[in-house]
Amino acid sequence: MKRDSRAGVPAYTYRQVNKEEKLIYRRLAIIGGLTLVLLLIVWFWGLTFIRIIGWLGTRNSQNNSSTQTDYEIPLQKPILYDLPEFTNQDKITISGSSSTDASITITVNGNEIGKTTADASGGFSFADVPLKAGTNLIKVTASNKTGQTAEEKALIILDKQPPDLQVSQPTDHQNLPKDTKNITIKGTAEAESTVFVNSIQAMTDQNGNFSYILDLSPGENKIEVKAVDKAGNNKIINLTVAVET
Secondary structure, eight states: OOOOSSTTSOHHHHHHHHHHHHHHHHHHHHHHHHHHHHHHHHHHHTHHHHHHHHHHHHHHHHHHHHHHHTSOOOOOOOEEOSOOSEEOOSEEEEEEEOSTTOEEEEEETTEEEEEEEOOTTSEEEEEEEEOOSEEEEEEEEEEOTTSOEEEEEEEEEEOOSOOOEEEEESOTTEEEOTTOOEEEEEEEEOTTOEEEETTEEOEEOTTSEEEEEEEOOSEEEEEEEEEEOTTSOEEEEEEEEEEOO
């Protein structure tokens, strides 16, 4: 009997390995052929082939950009910058931001005051917005081409009256003994106002009562008591006390 030189190795295993080797060689041949074709194209066409590839990439990029441009960004609700709650000015500037190119309308107490268009960064501004004495309702409305609208409201109080201020101690032109080193300034001011004694802030309570200990020097001492309310109005009382020399 003739013996197989591959004794001990099943015939089906040998045939399976042989088929796998042929499959690998075939794939390598295909890859090598494609590589050769590509090299020949680049060799004969040169820059023309590269330009074609670049044009295809640019076209895809433009298509993507066109798709993004067609997308409508949601309208941003207006934001108002540094809007005061109280003011003593008859006219103020109101500025803020919304969506780029949004149409912005401002109304005060129900009356339309002006219109503008937000700039490239979404910013807008209205100068010389008129106010009436007392409470003013400000409404800023933004709208876009698709019909979306969004608004922001705020209240501004116009107050041009100076705050109440009274000094109970000391009295004007009061004479003090020679050894007096300081004096306590007392009085009342409008609630929630700020009180200054010779430009230094004094302590006040919720009712507007204030006190401040002021150092004195021999001779005449000038005292300025000033109250400033939230709107920026102020009232000043000037006193003079004298320490005997």
